[in-house]
Amino acid sequence: MHLYQNQPLKIYNSLSxxxxxxxxxxxxxxxxxxxxPTVYSNVHLGNCRTFISFDLVYRYLKHLGYKVRYVRNITDVGHIEDDADEGEDKIAKKARLExxxxxxIVQQYSVDFHQILELFNNLPPGIEPTATGHxxxxIETIKKIIDNGFGYEVNGSVYFDVVKYNKDHNYGILSKRNLDDMLSNSRELSGQEEKRNPADFALWKKxxxxxIMRWxxxxxxGFPGWHLECTAMSTKYLGNHFDIHGGGMDLKFPHHECEIAQNEAATGHSPVNYWMHANMLTLNGKKMSKSTGNNILPREIFxxxxxxxxxxxxxxxxxxxxLQAHYRSVLDFSNDAIVAAEKGYNRLMxxxxxxxxxxANAKSTLDIAAWKQLCYxxxxxxxxxxxxxAQLFEGxxxxxxxxxxxETLTAADIELLSKTLNSFVFDVLGLRNEQAEENNNEKLEGVVNMLIAMRNEARANKDFALSDQIRNRLTALGIExxxxxxGTTFTVN
Structure with a gap:
């Protein structure tokens, strides 16, 4: 029996x-x-929080026994600055400046993104599609939207007709916004004269x-609108109707709202059952911002x-x-907070x-099974x-x-306590025992250096059979x- 069959899971659905x-x-x-991420700069710490939050979701679903197809895209067509339909492409701007x-630019910051998430011990998604690869x-999704009467072309650009869509659908269903209010509060932007309504958004831009980036x-x-890529890639790999769609709270509107509209306009039904949004990370009580200097990058922390x-x-x-804060809560990052977290982390390890x-004892005075269920x-x-x-610290x-x-525990309960702690700390929360890994690395280095010294001695004695044997045995273990x-150095593959 899989765990999910007797561990009913509740998810906060942003839609309801x-x-x-x-x-x-x-x-x-x-x-x-x-x-x-949109890969035009080093990954933001706030974005890392979002990806760690969904890594937790991914890990726990897998822990419960679900087979999870996790798709997370790379935006390598830089969507327009300020997420509007006019302005300069973020990636193209960075390329021009550098x-x-x-x-x-895409390659440089994709590599950085993957390196940082690997350091955070995030599991890679099952599929990581790119916007340029789709x-x-x-284009095929846009054709469907036009054929169904919700898209229109003007001077080589294609826009989504929000007012027409809203007659039989609810544009604002996710963000709980009212279209009339949105229309009356719309800013006058250059390029708006092409649109039928100020709230219309680009599906394709001339x-x-x-x-530079054009197809x-x-x-x-031209090039595709930002909202379109996620509609095309999510449905390609997960179908027109799938379980969970996640992202940062800042994506709820307009990005996710537009995704719902595009899907319904193209396929006739809403794409996702559970919409999940991770909240923001602040620094010393203020919004993180490069321009004000109130900013810190993950690598700078490490x-x-x-x-x-x-x-x-x-x-x-x-x-x-x-992870000490719930993913839907605002979390403030500060020196005092991470110092306190380090003390708690060390206690746990x-x-x-x-x-x-x-x-072990012949009897148990603690109910480990009940404590384990509290963790679930x-x-x-x-x-x-x-x-x-909090429950792990009770452990x-x-x-x-x-x-x-x-207190006393039987051998079976000691094993249950240990297994439960290890399972939730390492498999579910995705933590590493950094100190133990460092100690193991030091031990490994000591053993390999001892074998290198033995090999050097064998070579000096012209015992090449032993010398080759040591090298070959180490190579078989992934040590080159x-x-x-x-002198001789080594790398671990």
């Missing part, structure tokens, strides 16, 4: 504004799409002569090379800090490492990681009582030796 019992469209399988090809699918289409050379924090902090400590010191109850309540962490308290001889004039 309520927690709903999760039921997947296909038994035992979940389709989840999360809006990925005198590089747009795809050099231009044909986007490329001006100087625009042929039935309406002339190296300590910043003016915000008192020292460097390990990626798992930063991850633990973020020390307790897990010391479970082997507990002596926390995660089943809309992935409530702070409540889970730490048990360990300390047991070590002090104030490199002989140079300065």
């Amino acid at each position: 504004g309520e927690k709903e019992t999760f039921t997947s469209l296909h038994l035992g399988a979940v389709g989840m799409y999360v809006c990925g 005198k590089l090809e747009p795809m050099e 231009i044909i699918e986007q 490329a001006e002569p100087e625009h 042929p289409s039935p309406w002339g050379d 190296t300590g090379n910043n003016s915000v924090l008192s020292k460097a902090f390990a990626p798992s400590v930063a991850r633990f800090f973020m 020390e307790a897990i490492s010391s479970t082997s010191e507990i002596t 109850d926390a995660m089943n309540d809309d992935f409530n990681s702070p409540i889970l962490i 730490v308290r048990y360990i300390n009582l047991l070590k002090d001889g104030k 030796l490199k002989d140079t004039k300065e």
Whole structure:
């Protein structure tokens, strides 16, 4: 029996504004799409919080036994600045400023994005499609929207007719906005004269002569609208109707609202059962902003090379800090907060490492099975990681009582306590025991250096059979030796 069959999960659905019992469209399988980064700069710490939040969701669904198809896109057609329909493409602007090809910018910051998320111990998604790799699918989606009467072409650009759509649908269903209010509050922007209504948004934009990123289409050379890419890619890999769509709170409007409208206009029904939104991260009580200097990059946290924090902090400590707040809550990042998080993280790791010191007894005075269920109850309540962490510290308290001889457990209950802690801390929360890994690396380095010394001695004695045997055995274990004039070094593959 899979865990999901007896662990009912509730998810807060932004569409209904309520927690709903999760039921997947296909038994035992979940389709989840999360809006990925626009790769024109180093990944923002606030974005990392969003991706860590959905990594938690992904890990817990897998833990429950679901087969999860997790799709997270890369936006490598830089959508327009301020997410409007006019202005300069973010990636093209960065390329112009740095005198590089747009795809050099895309590659540079895609690599950075993946490196940072790997340091945070995020699991990679099952599919990571790019916007530029799905231009044909986007053009086909536009054709459907036009054929169904909700899109119109003007001077080589195609726009979505929001007012016409709203007659039989609800544009604003997700963000709880009223179209009449949106129309009356619309700003006068250049290029608005092409649109039938100020609220209409671009499905395809005509490329001006100087625009580098451009593709042929039935309406002339141009590039797709930002909202369109996620509609095309989510439905390609998850179907016209799927389980979960996630992203940051800032994407609820207009991006996700437009996605719902595009899907309904193209296919006739709403695409997603559960819309999930992660809240923002502030820094010292204020919005993070490069322009004001109230900003810190993930790598600056790990190296300590910043003016915000008192020292460097390990990626798992930063991850633990973020998971101490519920994903739907605003979280404030500060030196004091991450220092406190580091103390809690260290306590947790020390307790897990010391479970082997507990002596078994013939009877149990603690109800470990009930405590284990409380851990599940926390995660089943809309992935409530702070409540889970509070329960894990209750487990730490048990360990300390047991070590002090104030409580007793049978061998079976000690194993259950240890397995539950390890499972939730490492598999679900996705933390690493950084200190233990560092100690293991030091031990590995010591052993390999000892073998290198033995190999050098064998070579000096012309015992090449032993020398080759040591090299070959290490290679088989994924450890490559490199002989140079300065000596022998090694790398672990």
